[in-house]
Amino acid sequence: MxxxxxxxxxxxxxxxxxxxxxxxxxxxxxxxxxxxxxxxxxxxxxxxxxxxxxxxxxxxxxxxxxxxxxxxxxxxxxxxxxxxxxxxxxxxxxxxxxxxxxxxxxxxxxxxxxxxxxxxxxxxxxxxxxxxxxxxxxxxxxxxxxxxxxxxxxxxxxxxxxxxxxxxxxxPFVKNESVLTGVRPISNVSELYTQYTGYRIETLQERFRAFQKQELRRDQANRPFDPAAAKKFLTEQKEFLESTIAELLE
Structure with a gap:
């Protein structure tokens, strides 16, 4: 090292x-x-x-x-x-x-x-x-x-x-409140943003895949759709995406 x-x-x-x-x-x-x-x-x-x-x-x-x-x-x-x-x-x-x-x-x-x-x-x-x-x-x-x-x-x-x-x-299901405030001024911003957006998008992909599988199992079991639960999940992902966008300062 x-x-x-x-x-x-x-x-x-x-x-x-x-x-x-x-x-x-x-x-x-x-x-x-x-x-x-x-x-x-x-x-x-x-x-x-x-x-x-x-x-x-x-x-x-x-x-x-x-x-x-x-x-x-x-x-x-x-x-x-x-x-x-x-x-x-x-x-x-x-x-x-x-x-x-x-x-x-x-x-x-x-x-x-x-x-x-x-x-x-x-x-x-x-x-x-x-x-x-x-x-x-x-x-x-x-x-x-x-x-x-x-x-x-x-x-x-x-x-x-x-x-x-x-x-x-x-x-990917554990809350992650990472920000770039402290590291942005001391980084190659292109490399930092590439890797940051990469893992954030991957996190969203895994969350959506898991939600989709859960919904398929629910539908196959003939259980009713839960609008409140779906809106809660989607709102959480929207907030995660918005927090990611907020860190990408030009």
């Missing part, structure tokens, strides 16, 4: 910055990062992440494998844009909600001698809870879409490379 992240094609093509995040690597894709993409799609990894989350999950889409933050001795490096301002002491990320229901934050560096670097969460009471400090090979799974959080700056240690992969429910 480290070799793919620090490869010349990735550093050349996948670096982004915005008002929200100064420097990040995103959208490596299976062509530039085949091992990383295979790992996050492997049944073994997905089974473990799903076990922690309590629901079957899959990567939100290939583009979200994965977002990478790299720093050395507390200073962001390697992915810094030309003429970008120096580190100003702010957290790695400001307080935010993620675009996708679940995220897995994995640490790819030896954190010996490092202090800080935790993920801070805001509880319902407004208190701040910190997830335990990172260590190489460990990961944190959380509902980033619904929990306001931030990544705290790490001090000490030689380097800090963290990988954030986003997930969504595997079942």
């Amino acid at each position: 480290r070799a793919e992240i620090l490869s010349e094609p990735v550093l050349r093509d996948c670096r982004y910055t915005s008002a929200f995040v100064k420097n990040t690597i995103r959208g490596m894709g299976p062509a530039r990062a085949p091992f990383t993409c295979d790992a996050w799609n492997s049944p073994e990894v997905l089974a473990k992440i799903s076990e922690v989350a309590g629901i079957d999950l899959i990567p939100a889409m290939d583009y979200e494998i994965a977002a990478i933050n790299i720093s050395v001795n507390g200073q962001t490096v390697a992915i810094k844009k030309d003429n970008a301002p120096d580190d100003d002491g702010l957290p790695v990320f400001a307080w935010h909600h993620d675009s996708y229901p679940f995220v897995c934050v994995a640490m790819l560096s030896d954190c010996t001698g490092m202090t800080g670097g935790e993920t801070a969460l805001k509880t319902a009471s407004g208190e701040i809870m910190k997830v335990r400090g990172p260590a190489m090979g460990t990961a944190v799974v959380m509902q980033g879409r619904y929990i306001e959080h931030q990544a705290l700056k790490a001090l000490g240690g030689r380097e800090r490379i963290s990988m954030i992969t986003s997930f969504r429910p595997k079942s």
Whole structure:
């Protein structure tokens, strides 16, 4: 993973910055990062992440494998844009909600001698809870879409490379409130929109196929049509489609 992240094609093509995040690597894709993409799609990894989350999950889409933050001795490096301002002491990320229901934050560096670097969460009471400090090979799974959080700056240690992969429910019938608000400014929008609309349309296809089969069984059993149930289903799909359209800003 480290070799793919620090490869010349990735550093050349996948670096982004915005008002929200100064420097990040995103959208490596299976062509530039085949091992990383295979790992996050492997049944073994997905089974473990799903076990922690309590629901079957899959990567939100290939583009979200994965977002990478790299720093050395507390200073962001390697992915810094030309003429970008120096580190100003702010957290790695400001307080935010993620675009996708679940995220897995994995640490790819030896954190010996490092202090800080935790993920801070805001509880319902407004208190701040910190997830335990990172260590190489460990990961944190959380509902980033619904929990306001931030990544705290790490001090000490030689380097800090963290990988954030986003997930969504595997079942097309589970409510999915993914948005693109946080990722749109730091993405190749053409690739992002292609994959986003692709999985949303596939979700609708699976839902409509299941509804059609259900209706055929109902009709074969000579049970009456239920207008209220049909309208409820169709309204939910209309809302899903409208929410998809709303994310496709020009």
